[in-house]
Amino acid sequence: MKHVHTNRPIPCLATVFDGDGRASRRPRWTSFVMAGIAAGRLALACVLLASVGACGTRAAVAQAPTIVAPGTAFIVVRHAEKASDGSKDPGLSAAGTARAASLERLLSSEPVVAIYSTDYQRTRQTALPTAQARGLPVSLYDARLPAPELAARLRADHASGTVLVIGHSNTVPEIVRALSGQAVAPLAEEQFDRLYRVSIGPAGQPSLRLDTY
DSSP, rough: OOOOOOOOOEEEEEEOOTTTEEEEEEEEHHHHHHHHHHHHHHHHHHHHHHHHHHHHHHHHHHHHHOOOOEEEEEEEEOOOBBBOOOOOOOOOOOHHHHHHHHHHHHTTTTEEEEEOSSHHHHHHHHOOOOHHHTTTTTOOOTOOOOOOOOHHHHHHSSSSEEEEEEOOOHHHHHHHHHSSSSSOOOEEEEEEEEEEEEEEEEOOOOEEEEEOO
16 A cells, blocks of 8 residues: 655544434544644744744844943153252162162053153163063154143053153153043152043043042
């Protein structure tokens, strides 16, 4: 006997009585066939719901927030202690040389990408240990350049990383103010240990922290 497989429900003949009591044989779906149809419909509904759930998951993943990388940190310091040799452009004293080396060690874990100094021995020598350790040049800027103009250039040129800026007692507070938007107290003649960190967040908002080294 040849068997034919089909996905269609299989009807059976059932005895049906009409209004005059005459019996006839008509096709009618059996209860087990109807149950099979219901089960099939339920399975189809589960598949559709699973598909919707998967789509919802993919949509949630696609809308996950993007991680924004940190912004720039500007480290602004005054040059270290200078020698008292009576010259107009003195270099660093022994204490100043030690402080410059201390600055390099302090920044050893920082992602320093640029170093700026005025064109004086004491500022260049303060920058030298950090520049040599990182293999970076020391970029010179004019000490007479207005602080807002210098700050604008620094922020335009550096969107990430740590930037070291070395200045003087009469210029550092103004540079920090121009970068951070916050007023800074003047530096006394004997203060060489102030380190100002101006951090620029991903949205461009600055924050200021004062440390000593």
